[in-house]
Amino acid sequence: MSAYQQLVEELAPRKFSKAGVIWVIFLVVxxxxxxIAYIDxxxxxxxxxxxxxxxxxxxxxxNFVFFVATSFVGxxxxxxxxxxxxxxxxxxVRIAEIIAFAAIIMAGITIVLDMGRPDRLYHLFxxxxxxxxxxxxxxxxxxxxxxxxxxxxxxxxxxxAILKKYYKDKPTLSKWYGKLSLNWTGSVAQRKxxxxxxxxxxxxxxxxxxxxQTIDAWLFSTTYRIGWDSTNFGPYFIAGAFLVGTGCLIAxxxxxxxVYKLEKYITDFHFDRLGKMLVLAALIYTYxxxxxxxxxxxTTPEAEAKHLHELYFGHYAGMFWFVTIGGLLLPVxxxxxxxxxxxxxLFWVSVVVVITSWWKRYLIVTPTLLEPFLPIQGVxxxxxxxxxxxxxxxxxxxxxxxxxLIITLxxxxxxxxxxxxxxxxxxxxxxxxxxxx
Amino acid sequence: xxxxxxxxxxxxxxxxxALLFIGQTQAQKKERLRLSVNHFSVIDQEDYLxxxxxxxxxxxxxxVSGISLEIFQVLAEDSLxxxxxxxTNKDGIAKFIIKNKRAHVADTVFDFTYLVQFExxxxxxxxxxxxxxSALGLTASIEIIDSIPHIQAKMxxxxxxxxxxxxxxxxxxxxxxxxxxxxxxxxxxxxxGQISVAVPEGLQGEDGQLDFEVVLDEHxxxxxxxxxxxxxxxxxPTDESTFNSRELWSPAGKTPVFMLIFPNLxxxxxxxxxxxxxxxxxxxxxxxxxxxx
Numbered sequence: 001m002s003a004y005q006q007l008v009e010e011l012a013p014r015k016f017s018k019a020g021v022i023w024v025i026f027l028v029v030x031x032x033x034x035x036i037a038y039i040d041x042x043x044x045x046x047x048x049x050x051x052x053x054x055x056x057x058x059x060x061x062x063n064f065v066f067f068v069a070t071s072f073v074g075x076x077x078x079x080x081x082x083x084x085x086x087x088x089x090x091x092x093v094r095i096a097e098i099i100a101f102a103a104i105i106m107a108g109i110t111i112v113l114d115m116g117r118p119d120r121l122y123h124l125f126x127x128x129x130x131x132x133x134x135x136x137x138x139x140x141x142x143x144x145x146x147x148x149x150x151x152x153x154x155x156x157x158x159x160x161a162i163l164k165k166y167y168k169d170k171p172t173l174s175k176w177y178g179k180l181s182l183n184w185t186g187s188v189a190q191r192k193x194x195x196x197x198x199x200x201x202x203x204x205x206x207x208x209x210x211x212x213q214t215i216d217a218w219l220f221s222t223t224y225r226i227g228w229d230s231t232n233f234g235p236y237f238i239a240g241a242f243l244v245g246t247g248c249l250i251a252x253x254x255x256x257x258x259v260y261k262l263e264k265y266i267t268d269f270h271f272d273r274l275g276k277m278l279v280l281a282a283l284i285y286t287y288x289x290x291x292x293x294x295x296x297x298x299t300t301p302e303a304e305a306k307h308l309h310e311l312y313f314g315h316y317a318g319m320f321w322f323v324t325i326g327g328l329l330l331p332v333x334x335x336x337x338x339x340x341x342x343x344x345x346l347f348w349v350s351v352v353v354v355i356t357s358w359w360k361r362y363l364i365v366t367p368t369l370l371e372p373f374l375p376i377q378g379v380x381x382x383x384x385x386x387x388x389x390x391x392x393x394x395x396x397x398x399x400x401x402x403x404x405l406i407i408t409l410x411x412x413x414x415x416x417x418x419x420x421x422x423x424x425x426x427x428x429x430x431x432x433x434x435x436x437x
Numbered sequence: 438x439x440x441x442x443x444x445x446x447x448x449x450x451x452x453x454x455a456l457l458f459i460g461q462t463q464a465q466k467k468e469r470l471r472l473s474v475n476h477f478s479v480i481d482q483e484d485y486l487x488x489x490x491x492x493x494x495x496x497x498x499x500x501v502s503g504i505s506l507e508i509f510q511v512l513a514e515d516s517l518x519x520x521x522x523x524x525t526n527k528d529g530i531a532k533f534i535i536k537n538k539r540a541h542v543a544d545t546v547f548d549f550t551y552l553v554q555f556e557x558x559x560x561x562x563x564x565x566x567x568x569x570x571s572a573l574g575l576t577a578s579i580e581i582i583d584s585i586p587h588i589q590a591k592m593x594x595x596x597x598x599x600x601x602x603x604x605x606x607x608x609x610x611x612x613x614x615x616x617x618x619x620x621x622x623x624x625x626x627x628x629x630g631q632i633s634v635a636v637p638e639g640l641q642g643e644d645g646q647l648d649f650e651v652v653l654d655e656h657x658x659x660x661x662x663x664x665x666x667x668x669x670x671x672x673x674p675t676d677e678s679t680f681n682s683r684e685l686w687s688p689a690g691k692t693p694v695f696m697l698i699f700p701n702l703x704x705x706x707x708x709x710x711x712x713x714x715x716x717x718x719x720x721x722x723x724x725x726x727x728x729x730x
Contacts, residue, residue, distance in 0.1 A: 129689060131696050139704060146711050154714070157721065182722040189724045197717040204710050211703075 004428045011419045012166050013412055014260065024408060027401040034398020037391045038113060046116050048391040053376050055369045055386035060114035062361040063396050066244070067107035067403065068141075068216045069237070069357070071148065073245020074100025075209050078151055079202040087425050088273060091265045091417045095256060096249050097152040098416070102406035103248075104148050108141050110399050133222050136215045144212050150201045154194060157184045158420040213238045220364070226307045227368035236288040240360065243281040243327070247353035250274050252407065254347040256416055265417050268343060275341030278350065282331040289328060307371050316367050319359055327356030467557070468492045470501060472566035474553050476660030480575055486533045486568065488553055490525045492561065500529025504555060508533050511550035511567065520551075547658070548572045570660040572596070577651040577666040579636075586636045586670060588619065590651040592626050600630025604653065608634045611648040611665075619649065642671035 001009070016024065041048050051058040074096040081089035112118050128135040160181035167174040184190060217237035220228040230236070253274070257266040297308050311320045334340040334349050366386055376383075388396070423429045473489040486508065490501040502525050509517040518539060523531045538549060547569035557563035574593040579586055588608050592601040605623045609616035617640075624632040632651075640647055646669055653662040 129687065129692065130700055131687060131692050136700070143704075143707055143711070147707075150711065150714050154718070182718060184721070187724060190721050193717050193720050193724070197714050200710055201714055204707065208707060 003426075004423055007423055007426070007428060008162060008166055008419055010262075010264070011415050011417050011422065012163060013415060016412060017259070020259070020408075020412075024405070027405045027408065030401035031398045031405065034395045034401070037394035037398070041391050041395065042118065048389060050386055050389040050392065052383040052386075053379050054372070054383050055366060057114070057365050057369060058386060059362065059388040059392050059396050060110055062365040063358075063399060064107055064110040064114065065216060065237075065361040065364065066358050067103045067110060067399070068212060069241035069244045069361070070248050070403075071100045071103035071107060071144065071245070072209050072213055072238070072241035073249060074098070074103065075144075075148055075151060075205045076242070076245070077249065079205045079209075082198065082202045088270065090421050090425060091262070092249065092253060092270060092274070094152070094155070094414070094418055095253055095411075095416055096245075097148070098407055098410045098414070099245070099248055099252055101145075101148045101152050102403045102410070104141065104144050105406060106399050106403040108145060109402065111137075111141070113395055113399070133215065133219045137219060140208070140212045140215050144208055147201060147205050147208055151198075151205055154198050154201065155418060155421075156414065157181055157190075157194060158186060159415050159418060160184065161186070162419050163415065210238060213241050220368075224373070225368050226304050226371050226373065227364075230292060232288060232291050236292055239281070239285040239288045240357065243278070243285045243331075244354060244357035246274065246278045246281050247331075247350040247357060250278060250346055250350035251354060254343055254350070256411060257343075260416070262417065265422065271343045271346050272338070272341045275335045275346045278331050278346070278353065279335045282328055282335075282353075286328045286332070289324070303371065303373060307367065310367060310371070311363070316363060319363060323356045323360045323363060326352045327360060467562045468494075468560055470504075470555055470561040470564040471498075472506075472553055472555065472564055474551070474566050474568040475655065476549075476551070476568050476570045478570070478573070478660060478662045480662065480664040482665075484535045484538070486535065486551060486553065488523070488525070488531045488533060488566075490529045490531070490555070500527075501525060501561065502527045502529055504558065504561070506531060506533075507554045507556070508535075509552040509554065510538055511552055512539060517552065568660070571658050573601075573653065573656075573659040573662050575651065575653060575662050575664040577649065577664040579649075579666055579668050580633070582633075582635075586668065588634045588636060588649055588651065588666065590626075590632050590664065592630045592653070600626070600628070602626050602628050602630055604630075604656070606632050607650075607652045607654060608632075609650045609652060610640060610642075611650055616650065636668075636670075640671050641674050643673070645669055645671045645673040647671040 037048075049058060077089075077096045078093045078100070081093055112121060115121065124134070124138050128138065158181075160177050161184035164174050164177040164181055167177060214234040214237065217233035221230055221233040250271070253266060253270070257263060293308065293311070296304055300308065310316055331349050331353055334345065339345070340349070370384060370386060420429070469492060471491050471493075473491070475487040476484070477487060478484045488506060490504060490506070491498045492501055493499075504525050505522055506525065507522050508520045510520055512518060520535060520537060521533070523533045525531045533553075535551070548571040550567060550569040552565055552567045554565040555561070555563055572595050574595040575590065577588060577590040580589050581587070590606055590608070592604055592606070593599060594601060604626045606626060607623055608619040610619055619636060620634045624634060626632055636647075636649075642648070646667060649666050649668065651664045651666070653659060655661055
C-alpha cells in the first residue's frame with residue numbers, strides 16, 4: 001500500500017462503532033422527545049412554557065444566543081487560519097467549519113421554536129422593517145448559513161472526489177460522493193476557480209461573523225433594559241463567542257481524535273496551540289466581564305445596582321459565580337501552565353467552559369427580564385420568577401442534540417481532516433497527483 | 438457563696454410576672470378601626486356608599502383590606518334593616534351599591550340614614566360609622582344660547598319643590614382617568630336654583646359624544662350628587678398614528694435614509710459575493726464537462 005493509499009485509508013470516514021450507534025440513538029430519542037413537546041407547544045400554545053409577561057424571552061433565546069456564539073469561532077478560526085496559511089491548522093479547520101455550520105442551522109431553528117405562531121414565519125419577511133433589529137437578525141442568520149455552507153463545502157470538493165474513488169466497491173456511496181464533488185478532476189481551471197472562491201468567502205466570513213455577533217448583542221442593547229443598556233455589548237458578545245467557540249472546538253477535536261484514533265494527525269502540539277487560544281479568549285472575555293459587571297457597580301443607578309446585587313449575592317449568585325469561576329478563571333489558571341494544556345486536561349477544561357458559557361447566556365437573558373424599570377401591575381406573583389418548564393427543557397435539549405447529530409453525521413460521512421491538503425503538505429502528492437516514487 | 442435574700446427572689450419573681458402580663462396585654466391589644474363613609478347619588482342611575490377602612494399604624498394611617506362590613510339602613514326609633522355585606526379591597530375601599538332602601542322616614546331630619554358596621558376580628562376592635570343624607574332634585578340639560586351650547590342645571594328640594602340657592606356646583610366632562618373641569622372650578626346657584634355654563638369649543642369625545650357631569654360635592658345634607666347630561670357636538674378623535682400593529686417596527690415610510698442606504702449596500706454586497714460563489718460552484722461542475730468536450 002502506497003503512502004497516499006494509507007493516508008486515504010486513515011482519513012476516510014468510517015462506520016459507527018457500537019458506541020457510535022448508541023450515541024446516535026440517544027440523540028434521536030432526545031430529538032423525538034423535543035419534537036413531541038414542540039407539537040404540544042403548538043397545539044396548546046406557549047402557555048406550556050413558563051414564559052409570561054416578565055420573562056418573555058426564556059431558555060429558547062438564551063439557547064439561541066449560545067448557538068450563534070458557538071458558530072462564530074468555527075468560521076473565524078477557519079477563515080483566519082486559511083488566510084494566514086498556517087499549516088498546523090489543517091487537521092482542525094474542517095471540524096471548526098462543521099461545528100459552525102451545525103450551530104448556525106440550530107440557531108435558525110431555535111428562533112422559530114421561540115415563535116408563538118411558526119406558521120406565520122413568512123411575516124418576518126413580508127412585514128419586515130429595515131430599522132428593526134429582528135429584521136437584521138433574520139437577514140444575517142440566513143446570510144451566515146449560506147457562507148458557513150460555502151466555507152465548508154468548497155474545500156471539500158477534492159476530498160469528495162477522492163472518496164468517490166475510494167468507495168468504488170460501494171457504487172451508491174461512490175455515486176453520491178461523485179455528485180457532491182461536482183465532477184471534480186483537479187484540473188487547473190477547477191483549482192483556479194476553487195482557490196479564488198475560497199479566498200473570497202474566507203475574507204467575507206470575517207466581517208459577516210462580526211456583524212452576526214454584534215447584531216445578536218444589539219437585539220438586547222437596543223432594548224432599554226437593566227443589564228442590556230450597554231455600549232460594550234457588541235465586543236462583549238464577540239469575546240464571549242470566541243471563548244465558547246474555542247471551547248467547543250477543543251472538546252469536539254478531542255473526542256474525534258480519540259474515536260477515530262487520529263493521534264498521528266492531531267497531535268499534542270495542536271492541543272497546546274488551542275489551549276493558548278482558549279486562554280487568550282478567556283482573558284479577553286474577562287476584560288469585558290469586568291466592564292459589564294464590576295465597573296457599573298461604582299456609578300450605577302439604583303435599579304442597576306439591585307440587578308447586580310441580585311447576581312453577586314442574590315437569587316442568581318450561585319449560577320453567576322459558577323459561570324465566572326468555571327468559564328473565566330478556571331481556563332486562565334489551568335491553561336497558563338503547559339501541563340494544563342495536555343489533551344485530557346484541556347478537554348475537561350473546555351467542557352466546563354462550554355457548560356458555563358451556556359449558563360452565561362441564560363444569565364444574560366433571564367435576570368434582566370425579571371427586573372423591568374417599570375414593574376408590571378396586577379400579575380400573579382409567580383410571573384415575577386422564571387425557570388423553564390418541562391416542555392422548554394425537552395425542546396432545548398432536542399436542539400442541542402440536533403446540533404450534535406448534525407456534527408456526528410457530517411463526521412460520519414465527510415473526512416474530518418482534509419485528505420488532499422494533508423497529502424500535499426506531507427509531500428505525498430503534488431497538485432492532486434500521486435507522487436511516483 | 439452568698440445565698441440570695443428572699444426579698445430579692447420575690448422582687449425578681451414579681452418583675453417577671455409583670456413583664457409576662459404586659460407581654461400578654463400587648464399581644465391581646467387590638468387596633469382601632471376607622472371607617473369613613475361617603476354617600477353618592479347618581480341621578481336616575483344608582484346610589485352607593487363609598488367606605489374607606491383605615492387604622493393608625495406605625496407609619497401613619499394604613500388601609501385595611503379584606504374585612505367584611507355589614508350595611509344597615511336606620512329606620513324610625515333606631516331600628517335597623519340589613520342591606521347587605523361587602524369586603525374592602527386591597528386599598529381598604531368598598532363601594533356598596535344601595536339597592537333595597539326603604540322610603541324615607543317622615544319624623545327624621547334626614548331622609549336616609551345608613552350604618553356601616555364591623556364586628557371585629559383578631560386584629561381590630563369592632564367599629565361602626567353612620568351617614569345621613571336627604572334626597573335632592575338635580576337636573577342638567579343642554580341649551581343653545583346665541584349659538585353657543587350651555588349646560589344648565591337646577592337644584593330643588595324634591596319635597597317642597599323650592600329652589601336651592603347659593604349652593605356650589607361643579608361642571609365636568611367625564612374622561613377615562615380624570616374629569617375635565619368646564620369653565621370655573623365652582624358655580625353657585627342663583628335665586629332660581631340654577632347655573633348656566635358655556636361649553637367651550639373643540640372638546641373631544643368618543644364618536645363625538647360628550648358626557649357632562651354636574652356635581653354637588655360632599656354636601657352636608659345631600660352627600661355627593663351627580664347628574665349626567667350627554668351631547669353629540671364633540672369632536673371625534675381620529676387616529677393619526679402611522680403605527681401598524683402587524684409591522685415589526687415603525688412603518689417603512691419612517692425608515693431613516695441612512696438605514697436604507699448602508700444596510701442595503703452591505704446586504705447586497707455580501708449576497709453578491711455569495712451568489713458569485715454559487716456561480717463558481719456551477720463553473721467548477723461545468724469545467725469538467727468542458728474538459729470532456
